Every structure is written in C-alpha cells, then in structure tokens.
Amino acid sequence: MIEIRNLSKRYGDSTVIDNVSLDLADAGITAIIGPNGAGKSTLLGMISRLQSIDAGTVHIDGLDITATPSMTLARKLAILRQENQISTRLRVIDLVTFGRYPYCKGRPGPEDLEQVQRALAFLNLDDLAQRFLDTLSGGQRQRAYIAMVLCQDTDYVLLDEPLNNLDMKHAVDIMQLMQRASQAMGKKVIIVLHDINFAACYADDIVALQNGKLAFQGHPEALITADKMKALYDIDMTIERFKGRPIGLYYA
Amino acid sequence: MMRALKRLSPAARLAWVGLLTVLAGVAFMTWNVRAGWAFTLPFRGEKLVAIALVGYCIAISTVLFQTLTHNRILTPGIMGFDALYLLLQSVLVFSLGNLFYVQINAQLKWLLDVAVMTGAVCALYYWLFVRQRRDLHLLVLVGLIFGVLFRSFTSLITRMMDPAEFDALQDVMFASFNQIDGSLLGISLLVAAIVSALLWRARYAYDVLNLGDDPAITLGLDQRTLVMRTLVGIAILVSIATALVGPVTFFGLLVANLAYALAGTHQHRYVLPLAGLLATAILIGGQAILEHLLHFGTGLSILIEFGGGLFFILLVIRQGRRS
Ligand SMILES: Nc1ncnc2c1ncn2[C@@H]1O[C@H](COP(=O)(O)OP(=O)(O)OP(=O)(O)O)[C@@H](O)[C@H]1O
Ligand SMILES: [Mg+2]
Numbered sequence: 382m383i384e385i386r387n388l389s390k391r392y393g394d395s396t397v398i399d400n401v402s403l404d405l406a407d408a409g410i411t412a413i414i415g416p417n418g419a420g421k422s423t424l425l426g427m428i429s430r431l432q433s434i435d436a437g438t439v440h441i442d443g444l445d446i447t448a449t450p451s452m453t454l455a456r457k458l459a460i461l462r463q464e465n466q467i468s469t470r471l472r473v474i475d476l477v478t479f480g481r482y483p484y485c486k487g488r489p490g491p492e493d494l495e496q497v498q499r500a501l502a503f504l505n506l507d508d509l510a511q512r513f514l515d516t517l518s519g520g521q522r523q524r525a526y527i528a529m530v531l532c533q534d535t536d537y538v539l540l541d542e543p544l545n546n547l548d549m550k551h552a553v554d555i556m557q558l559m560q561r562a563s564q565a566m567g568k569k570v571i572i573v574l575h576d577i578n579f580a581a582c583y584a585d586d587i588v589a590l591q592n593g594k595l596a597f598q599g600h601p602e603a604l605i606t607a608d609k610m611k612a613l614y615d616i617d618m619t620i621e622r623f624k625g626r627p628i629g630l631y632y633a
Numbered sequence: 634m635m636r637a638l639k640r641l642s643p644a645a646r647l648a649w650v651g652l653l654t655v656l657a658g659v660a661f662m663t664w665n666v667r668a669g670w671a672f673t674l675p676f677r678g679e680k681l682v683a684i685a686l687v688g689y690c691i692a693i694s695t696v697l698f699q700t701l702t703h704n705r706i707l708t709p710g711i712m713g714f715d716a717l718y719l720l721l722q723s724v725l726v727f728s729l730g731n732l733f734y735v736q737i738n739a740q741l742k743w744l745l746d747v748a749v750m751t752g753a754v755c756a757l758y759y760w761l762f763v764r765q766r767r768d769l770h771l772l773v774l775v776g777l778i779f780g781v782l783f784r785s786f787t788s789l790i791t792r793m794m795d796p797a798e799f800d801a802l803q804d805v806m807f808a809s810f811n812q813i814d815g816s817l818l819g820i821s822l823l824v825a826a827i828v829s830a831l832l833w834r835a836r837y838a839y840d841v842l843n844l845g846d847d848p849a850i851t852l853g854l855d856q857r858t859l860v861m862r863t864l865v866g867i868a869i870l871v872s873i874a875t876a877l878v879g880p881v882t883f884f885g886l887l888v889a890n891l892a893y894a895l896a897g898t899h900q901h902r903y904v905l906p907l908a909g910l911l912a913t914a915i916l917i918g919g920q921a922i923l924e925h926l927l928h929f930g931t932g933l934s935i936l937i938e939f940g941g942g943l944f945f946i947l948l949v950i951r952q953g954r955r956s
Binding site for chain 1: 703704705847848850851853854856
C-alpha cells in the first residue's frame with residue numbers, strides 16, 4: 382500500500398503538486414492521467430524519493446520514504462522516468478543487469494543472471510542483448526529500460542509514459558505484460574498514460590491530475606465519460622464501448 | 634589486428650597496459666646509466682615513484698570526477714584546485730618573504746597545501762549540498778567562479794611582490810617533474826594508498842552512478858553520501874599531485890578518455906586501474922625519452938599539457954559536431 386498524505390511541491394511561486402492525498406492499493410494497475418504539466422511526473426518522482434517533498438508524507442508499506450534507507454526502498458519500488466539519458470556506452474544486457482544491483486551489489490550470481498535473461502525474453506530483447514544502447518531505435522531502447530526496471534523485481538513498479546516511442550504491437554505487449562505482472566505476480570503497477578484508451582482497457586484504477594490537484598480517482602467505468610474528459614482535457618469526446626470497457630473517440 | 638584487439642577481455646587489456654607500464658619503468662631506470670648503479674638506482678627510483686604517484690593521482694581523480702559529473706570533458710581542475718594552490722603559494726611567498734618560503738619545512742608545507750585544498754572543497758560542499766541542498770553542477774560552477782577569483786587574487790598579490798619573491802613563485806607556478814621533493818614521497822604514498830583503498834570499495838557503486846543520478850538512487854545508492862566522500866577523496870588526490878609537482882590541468886582528461894577507449898568496458902574496476910597505469914606509463918615513458926634519448930632536462934610537463942590541451946579541443950569539436 383502506498384499512502385500519500387497532503388503532498389505538496391512548489392517551484393518558486395507556482396505549486397505543481399497541491400495538497401494531494403491518495404491511497405494506492407497493493408495490487409492491480411493504477412493509471413495516472415492528466416494534461417501536460419499536470420504534475421504526473423512530479424508526483425511519481427516524489428513517491429520514488431527522486432524529488433524532494435515540500436510538505437506532506439509518503440508511506441510505502443508503512444515505511445516513511447524520507448526515513449527509510451535507499452537500499453530498502455530499492456527492493457520495494459522501481460521507477461522508469463519519462464526521460465532517460467545515459468552518458469556511458471552500455472550494452473543492453475549490461476543495462477538490464479544493473480536492475481539486480483540492489484540484490485547483488487554489482488556482482489551478479491546465477492540467479493541474478495537468470496532474472497536478466499527472463500526480463501530480456503519478456504521484452505523480446507534476446508537478439509539485441511549484445512547491442513550498444515546508442516545503436517538502438519527509440520522503441521527498442523525504451524524496452525531495454527523497461528526490462529531493467531522489471532529486473533529489479535520490486536512489488537511496486539512505477540512507469541512514466543512507458544509507451545513513448547513504442548509501436549502499437551509493443552505498446553499492447555507492454556500493457557499485457559504489466560497486466561500479467563500484476564495478476565500473476567501480485568505486483569502493483571503505477572503507470573502514467575496519455576492514451577486514455579489504454580487506461581480504460583487495462584487499468585483497475587485511474588487517478589486524474591489537473592493543475593497539481595487530484596481531480597478524480599476511481600474505476601475507468603466511472604471516469605471515462607464525456608463530461609469528465611471535457612473537464613479534464615477540454616476536448617469533446619464520444620464514448621463507445623469495446624469488450625465491455627469504455628473507449629473515447631477524439632481524433633476528429 | 635583491430636579485430637583481435639576488440640576481442641581482448643578487459644582483464645587482458647589491463648594486463649597489456651600493465652606490461653607497457655613496467656617496460657616504461659625499466660627503460661626509465663636502466664637507460665643510459667653512466668654514474669654507476671649504486672647511485673643511479675635510488676636516484677632514479679625516487680623520481681620514478683614520484684612520477685608514477687602523480688600520474689596515478691591525476692588519472693584516478695579525473696575518472697572519478699567525470700563519473701560524478703556525468704561529463705567526459707571535465708577535470709577536477711575546473712573547480713579551481715590549481716588556482717587555489719597558486720593563491721596559497723603566492724600568499725605564503727608574499728607574507729613570509731621568499732627566503733623564508735624556500736626554507737619552510739617541506740612536510741609542513743605539504744600538510745598545509747593538502748589541508749587547505751581539501752578543506753576548501755569540504756567547506757564549499759557543506760555549504761552548497763548540506764545547507765542549500767543544491768546539486769553537483771552548481772558546485773562545479775561555483776568552483777569555477779572561485780577559480781577565477783583566486784587567479785585574480787594571485788595576480789593582484791604578484792603585482793605587489795618584489796622581483797625576488799616573484800622569482801620564487803615562478804618556480805611553483807608551472808608543473809615540474811624534475812624538482813620533486815623526495816622527503817614528501819612517504820607520506821604522499823601512504824595517504825594516496827588509504828584514499829585509494831576507500832574509493833576502491835565503491836567501485837561497483839560508481840558503475841551505477843554512471844547511469845545518472847536518478848537511476849542510481851532508484852537502484853538504492855545513497856548518492857549524496859557517495860558523491861561527498863568521493864569529492865573529498867578527489868580533493869586529497871589532486872592536492873597530493875599538485876603539492877608534488879605543481880598544477881597539471883589537461884593531462885587527466887587525456888588519460889581518462891584513453892582509458893575509457895582502451896578498457897572496452899564501463900566497469901570502474903577495470904577503468905580505474907587502467908587509467909592509473911596508463912598515466913604512469915605515459916609520464917614515465919615520456920620522461921625516459923626526454924631525459925635519456927633527447928637529453929632534455931625539462932619539458933615533460935609542457936609536452937603533456939600540450940598533448941592534453943590538444944585532445945581537449947578535439948573532444949569539444951567532436952561533441953559539438955555530434956549535438
Ligand atoms: N524544475 C522545475 N522548475 C519549475 N517548474 C517545474 C520544474 N519541474 C517541473 N515544473 C513544472 O511543474 C509542472 C508539472 O510538471 P510535470 O513534469 O510533473 O508534468 P507532467 O504531468 O508529467 O506533464 P507531461 O504530461 O508533459 O509529462 C509543470 O507545469 C512544469 O512546468
Ligand atoms: Mg511527465
């Protein structure tokens with residue numbers, strides 16, 4: 382359980398996260414949606430101790446994140462940020478192996494290497510394992526980063542727009558993989574999505590942010606409605622149904 | 634040939650560079666011996682150890698500084714270490730007079746140099762990181778500005794000096810591998826060994842830090858503590874090198890980047906020793922050629938700075954083209 386209480390963050394005069402309180406359950410997929418600049422990445426950054434907290438608290442399984450050793454948190458929570466820039470030249474397999482660092486401290490044993498192989502296979506990266514990251518396409522690189530995060534084998538997996546750069550097949554693959562991870566392995570997946578239809582199809586729970594405030598939290602069924610989408614994104618949307626889930630049409 | 638080189642494992646590459654270093658050392662020790670072995674071996678031996686230590690300190694501090702800053706064209710020099718060293722020397726010369734300055738107990742002065750330079754970094758760090766909670770890039774920037782400030786102070790002070798004092802200062806303003814004070818070697822070696830042992834323990838953590846600050850924290854690294862400890866270690870190593878031979882700016886850049894290219898891996902447990910060995914091999918080999926083949930007394934520091942500076946310009950041009 383991730384408990385967020387009265388969380389705030391300010392940059393100068395502007396408040397980018399404004400008194401947000403939120404509970405994220407132990408399992409299932411939570412999608413975070415909202416317009417550009419709503420504060421989604423900032424919220425994720427604060428939950429994962431990468432960005433400082435100005436006011437409020439975050440507890441993960443009862444542990445206050447500001448008072449818990451970083452290494453303990455590294456075995457509970459992994460995050461993929463929206464932007465990833467690595468200055469060294471790394472092979473895909475080396476990057477993914479870094480995901481085992483919280484367990485092996487740089488000296489991977491047979492079990493660690495097995496996890497690495499499994500993560501590579503999960504993301505269709507077997508053939509690319511020995512390639513350097515800077516020789517990959519944007520989508521292939523994104524998959525390598527996701528493999529690293531999965532390799533960290535944490536209960537909580539935070540992904541900030543992981544579908545960036547992915548083609549349709551790989552986007553669907555990733556979402557199905559996350560669904561399996563949450564259903565079969567009991568992982569909690571918190572994922573920032575811009576495509577609300579992916580959120581509608583896969584999320585058990587949707588959190589909508591607007592101007593740093595919590596606009597809504599609830600089941601997709603309750604959130605994906607024409608009124609709410611108009612209020613959140615200021616866009617006219619037609620809601621249809623597909624495989625028992627709401628689908629928003631907004632392309633024209 | 635290139636193929637075969639590419640297939641070499643990092644350990645084999647390390648061994649080859651090690652062999653090169655040993656060869657350079659042997660050449661330096663045994664080439665052109667005229668004065669009899671009993672005199673030559675201890676005389677050259679002391680110089681060999683000193684040059685090796687300086688090269689090692691410069692290489693390790695540069696590689697680690699680049700790891701901390703995620704930037705391959707920076708050296709610790711950018712934080713104004715050499716400027717602070719020069720300011721310290723000019724203040725000493727000016728306040729004590731050149732006669733007294735030359736006579737100061739060498740160990741005492743060494744201790745003062747190292748303490749002031751390390752202390753300055755710690756103070757700056759404490760102020761920026763702990764009190765203001767700012768990041769490393771601001772620290773580097775502030776160091777850069779302090780460097781300019783120190784340089785201006787130095788030139789102000791030298792303007793007020795009499796010519797004899799200025800002359801004494803000139804001797805320390807430029808790096809020299811020929812007037813290394815042997816009495817400082819013992820303590821320098823000891824301190825460098827202790828610092829290296831402490832830094833070596835974090836060799837896997839540095840690999841993680843190389844990924845960037847965010848991934849490092851995500852993977853459980855206590856990034857602030859590691860950065861702080863490493864900075865202190867860098868400050869001590871730079872101080873040791875500077876106190877022995879004077880300010881060396883670009884050489885670290887050259888060996889660090891050569892080491893990345895030759896190591897064939899990102900892992901610090903290979904890159905660090907390789908950079909240390911490479912720096913030693915270049916300095917000692919260069920000194921052997923200059924001294925015993927070309928019979929130049931001085932000039933190594935000028936040559937390596939020239940080479941390093943040229944390399945720096947190349948790096949900047951290449952980066953500019955890439956982006
Ligand atoms: N370092 C900073 N200084 C000032 N403002 C910042 C800083 N970082 C973020 N912001 C502001 O905080 C707000 C929230 O940013 P955040 O990155 O969390 O948005 P987001 O919801 O992830 O948007 P997107 O969908 O575009 O990724 C934005 O208005 C942004 O301009
Ligand atoms: Mg974002």
